Amino acid sequence: MDATIKKQLEITACKIRMGIIEGVFNAKSGHPGGSLSIADTMTYLYFNKMEVYPDNPNFEDRDRLVLSKGHCAPALYSTLAQRGFFSTEELKSLRHIGAMLQGHPCIHIPGVDMSSGSLGQGISVACGMALSGKLSNKSYKVYSILGDGEIEEGQVWEAAMFAAHYKLDNLVAIVDNNGLQIDGRIEDVCSPYPIVDKFKAFGWHVIEMDAHDFDDIERAFNEAETVMNQPVAIIQKSTKGKGVSYMENNVNWHGAAPNAEQYEQAMAELKNTLEGLEG
């Protein structure tokens, strides 16, 4: 990847992470861990990959993203705000009564392609959108991000069968393999491993990716575009809480908001990262 573009993406990702912390801190609740783990992928998709139109969010030929792991709404909202769908100021009222930004994604928010939050459902909807694109000879792509814990839901595998059966090669599912779910390590709770083998067995083209390296992210999404007659699953190895030292790989930050002191520390760390990048 071009070094200038890479640096710009890293800067944007850092700002998106700051927005995530801002949102969750002001909401006094929410899911920072899994939001931080997908921040780089969201950055790449919305700033370097997807055809989206902040001035015309519902343009019918746009690429679409269904955040199947809807609890990571702070990442989606922060990304959409950075991309210009709405003001970053909105993040401060996340989850507040009467606010636009609901606790989980809502289709009525500019840039949000589907309401989600009940796990396992988004991938099915993404299948429907992908099938619809094929039926209408549209060239748009559909992306859907799932949690590694989320794939314990049986509906995910119903969708996996469907996508392969109907050869939905305009669908890319990204599984965020940060290894942690609410009750602990995914292999301890009710292991969904081996994830790669499962998707392969279901007839998907599987690509493994480092979720925090834009060169590797680009390689993975470029490979995804070359696949024909098969849906693509990108299994991204990520770090839950990535970018905030005390949140990294700590399951306690799956669904908890930082207090004022922790907020200051997180923002100071991210600001430091940002300054280093902008240097």
Next chain:
Amino acid sequence: MADVIKKATRESYGEALAELGDKYENLYVLDADLAAATKTGIFKKKFLERFFDCGIAEANMMGVAAGLAATGKIPFASTFAMFAAGRAYEIVRNSIGYPHLNVKIGATHAGISVGEDGATHQCNEDIALMRTIPGMTIINPADDVEAKAAVEAAILHNGPVYMRFGRLAAPVINDKETYKFELGKGIKLRDGKDITIVATGLMVAEAVEAAKTLAEEGIDARVINIHTIKPIDKDIIVEAAKETGAIVTVEEHSVIGGLGSAVCDVLAENYPAKVTKIGVNDEYGYSGPAVDLLKKFGLCASNIVDTVKKVLNK
């Protein structure tokens, strides 16, 4: 009555889809390995390229339907009521209802008239479940004519619609030229001043039959067909309570949460009146021939007659 034409509303559903497929090119049909039973196979035969079998995976089917609707298509997701409203409830609620997507759910084999398959497949709870979803329209047609009209009305309505069809052949009663289907509007099939029988679906014909018998015994019963259970026609129900006093509701569904409950909701808030509910009581069905089961559960004209007389102390 030998000349009465009978047809199962699931058959009407399949035929209507096939007929309307030409007129509405944006209509797509999904099924979950039951095309032969739900009768969407009739559509499939004519429009193979617009039919998608999702396999035995109802949850995913509802999600796929949501995705099709979110991208401008009009999908009809079809399976048995048990699986459409029961198994897939939460997907219908969160992926179709909450985003208010334009998905039409064609649920066949509703009620105990499923017959021999027994309790696991006799869904007496679907109306109750679907009524709890904000913005969901619920249609329970009485016969072939009404079922076909309902399918087109569902296409023309922008928003989620749950349609309930039966397995058992139902007599065609809406064959008069004056018949008109209006979403959300009840139909007064027979005027009367002593009592009102409010019926839906398969029970409408039984209510009409019961009213005839009652008339012979000097009881003037009004009969109202409520095909749209949500939004319900409040006016026709309140008017009936005001003009006839007592109400008897009849449905092939649990007495908990269905038509009877909806009528009680309307009257409790607007014009309290005595309501007696005929339906499946708080119990499961069991195997047997449909017609015999309906009699066993009191879902027949003779039980309506008896109930009305009891209410009127006659």
